[in-house]
Amino acid sequence: MTREKMGNILVWILIIGFGVWGFPGILDRFANAHAHTAYGSYIPWGLWISAYIWLIGLSAGALMISVMTYVFNVEAVKKVGKMAFLVAIATLVGAMIAVGLDLGHPLRAFKLIFDPNLHSMMGWMAVLYTAYFVTLCVELYFAIKKEQVFGVKQKSVKKILTVLGIWSIPLAFAFHGGVGGVFANVVAKPFWHGPMLPIVFLAGAFLSGGALFATVAYIWRPSQNKEEFLKMMIFLGKTTLALLILDEILELSEVYVGTFYSAYGEGNLWQQILFGQYWYTFWIVHILIGVLIPLLLLTLKSKSPRAIALAGLLIAGSFLAVRLNIVIPGMLDPGFAGIAQAWVHSKLTFSYLPSIVEWQVLFFIVAIVMAVFMLGKTILPIYQTAGDE
Amino acid sequence: MSKEELPEVGDNLTLETDESRRDFLDKFSKGIFGGLIAGGIVNALAPVHAKANMDGSNLNFSTPFKPFELPPELTGEDAILRMMRDLQKALKKPIEQRHWNMVIDLRKCVGCDACSVSCVAENKLPPGVIYRPVIQQEIGTYPNVGHVTLPRPCMQCEEPPCVPVCPAEATWKRPDGIVIVDYDQCIGCRYCLTACPYDARTFDFGEEYIDGAADAPKVFLGKEKAGKYETDPSYEYSKEWKREGEKSPIGNARKCHFCIPRIEKGMLPECVVTCIGRATYFGDGSDPESLVAELIALPNAFRLKEEIGTHPSVYYIK
Structure with missing residues (x-):
């Protein structure tokens, strides 16, 4: 059995498994709205918003791979541009579902496309997601078209792709830096507020998205010879390693500034992240699984495609913990000491652990993301490379 | 000892029966002691001629009536009356020429939660939605401890951080300074909840107080009748809002709006009129003759988290 077939079977099993387990959660969301979620009024955003920025980050990272293909003409990834578009679209769809289900009135959100504040x-x-979605679809259309036309016309299609690719660079910076801005602009939350967060978001997006793509490209690589494949994987591995180091430098800076004089400002929140009730999300899920093991794999086994793919999967998967550790701690500090005791209700507390329904919905969304990718891969000719070169 | 020689109690109390000196002193001391405890300060404030026995049979009306004089701070009218006059006056001005302010005297607040509860009743707030919690805190270390109570309505900021963050333009500041939410436009993203430095916005998760109660139609009131109170519509923003299914205000951000429907009818906000200590004042701060304008000018008036630059319309006095 080829690696691709094994991958297909495994992913479809996961889609069915996640889908079956998550379906009751989706039903509950539609039947009881937000009644069975753990977030409330003092911690208004929870797992779904964290999942949204996780998925949109994966999308932005995948988009950057396509930019390397169509703008910078990086040889190693020249045949996986279309697949990168598909990963970007699938994760974007997942992100939009996650944020949509988090809204109190999801159907009213469509008016934002035409009349946003x-x-x-x-x-x-x-505005930016709409532009991004349209750009991705047009790019994918032309990327497929490019492979199906020959001669002079192919050159003009290639030019369009380059222009679209150049346009998508500021777009990616805007929409994902903007997500960081959604948090960073909130003066009321000192943990979020500041100029660092949009940059941290971007670095994390490129890292997690690039890492995910390393795994995807490993399993479903287009037909290419072994040498080309190895070149592609090593390139993706090196990129991931560089982004991982950059991301950790930024994180180290945040932890250092946040904890050095721990009595002031965000010190208490960092204490909670590092040594609080949910310490394992930082140390086990993020640092061990998402940083140390991938770091070892990417350095000691830097020429092994399998190790690179595994490292990519670990980074991309565990990055949800990074997102959770940005979103939740920012809201843990009460506006006034004693406010949670002033009017007592389960939705008026300053502690948060996602409910079963929230996890079920998240897994269902992940199943949808994988299904969109798998169906897109089957329907669209993303493997066809006839018109290339 | 003859009764003529007995000492008088007060100006008007005379002993009419013959009693032994021992009996008399016994009753006299008990009366004084009991009177001190039972009568307390109220007794002390009561007119002197009422200090005889309770049925009044011993009163001697021949002595001149001496009316009790109230201390100066109790001689004025109830602040509510003045605030109502201020309100009526303000309503005669165009909306953009008035600015509603609230002043809360922390020295008078006893932390009874009457304002919170009456607000819940007035606006039919469901579980988990609260516009005006009263934060209570013990401060200091034994034996030097104190108790602080802080009612926290929406601050109706001059520069409200909750307004620009709304992606749907569903919340804005009215010309009279009240920050409102358009329930029909709000998408329920809760961005405004995170942006408020005072935690003054809460989300309507659709809960009801009768959730989980037994139906029991023939026992006592039964769930349906008991729940009628909270399933009846509320009239926030002078519009009928019936909470059912996922209809607004369910799924919306909600907040204190200084009881707009009451103000528009010339009534003070519910929390003001139900404050048992008259600790909450309300009025048009742009009118220099109003009570709130006088209070705002006090040197011990302050605003919460002023350093953020939100310029709240709610002042506190301590």
């Missing part, structure tokens, strides 16, 4: 960072998100 441009004083609001979230209003900008509606």
Whole structure:
């Protein structure tokens, strides 16, 4: 059995498994709205918003791979541009479902596309995601077309792709830096507020998205010879390693500034992240699984495609913990000491652990993301390379 | 000892029966002691001629009536009356020329939660939605401890951080300074909840107080009748809102709006009129003759988290 077939079977099993387990959660979301979620009014955003920025980050990272293909003409990834578009679209769809289900009135959100409040960072998100989705679809269309036309016309299609690719660079910076801005602009939350967060978001997006793509490209690589494949994987491995180091430098800086004089400002929140009730999300899920093991794999086994793919999967999967550790701690500090005791209710507390329904919905969304990718891969000719070169 | 020689109690109390000196002193001391405890300060404030026995049979009305004089701070009218006059006056002005302010005197607040509860009743707030919690805190270390109570309505900021963040333009500041939410436009993203430095916005998760109660139609009131109170519509923003299914205000951000429907009818906000200590004042701060304008000018008036630059319309006095 080829690696691709094994991958197909495994992913479809996961899609069915996640789908079956997650379906009751989706039903509950539609039947009881937000009644069985653990977030409330003092911690208004939870797992779904964290999942949204995780998935949109994966999308932005995948988009950057396509930019390397069509703008910078990087030889190693020249045949996987279309697949990168598909990964970007699938994860974007997942992100939009996650944020949509988090809304109190999801159907009203469509009006934001036509009439957003441009004083609001979230209003900008509606504009940028729409632009991003349209750009991705057009890019994918032309990327497929490019492979199906020959001669002079192919050159003009290639030019269009380059222009679209150049346009998508500021777009990616805007929409994912903008997600960071959604949080960073909130003066009321000192943990989020500041100029660092949009940059941290971008670095994390390129890292997690690039890492995910290393895994995807390993399993479903287009037909290419062994040497080309190895070159591609080593390139993706090196890129991931460089981004991982960059991301960790940024994180180290954040931890250092946040904890050095721990009595002030965000020190208490960092204490909670590092040594609080949910310490394992930072140390086990993020640092061990998402940083140390991938770091060892990417350095000691830097020429092994399998090790690179595994490292990519670990980074991309565990990055949800990074997102959770940005979103939740920011809201843990009460506006006033004693406010949670002033009017007592389960939705008026300053602690948060996702409920079963929230996890079920998240797994269902992941199943949808994988299904969109698998169906897209089957329907669209992303493997066809006849018109290439 | 003859009764003529007995000492008088007060100006008007005379002993009419013959009693032994021992009996008399016994009753006299008990009366004084009991009177001190039972009558307390109220007794002390009562007119002197009422200090005889309770049925009044011993009163001697021949002595001149001496009316009790109230201390100066109790001689004025109830602040509510003045605030109502201020309100009526303000309503005669165009909306953009008035600015509603609230002043909360922390020295008078006893932390009874009457304002919170009456707000819940007025606006039919469901579980988990609260506009005006009263934060209570013990401060200091034994034996030097104190108790601080802090009612926290929406601050109706001059520069409200919750307004620009709304992606749907569903919340804005009215010309009279009240920050409102358009329930029909709000998409329920809860961005405004994170943006408020005062945690003054809560999300309507659709809960009801009768959730989980037994139906029991023939026992006592039964769930349906008991729940009628909270399933009846509320009239926030002078519009009828019936909470059912996923209809607004369910799934929306909700907040204190200084009881707009009451103000528009010339009534003070519910929390103001139900404050048992008259600790909450309300009025048009742009009118220099209003009570709130006087209070805002006090040197011990302050605003919460002023350093953020939100310029709240709610002041506190301590």
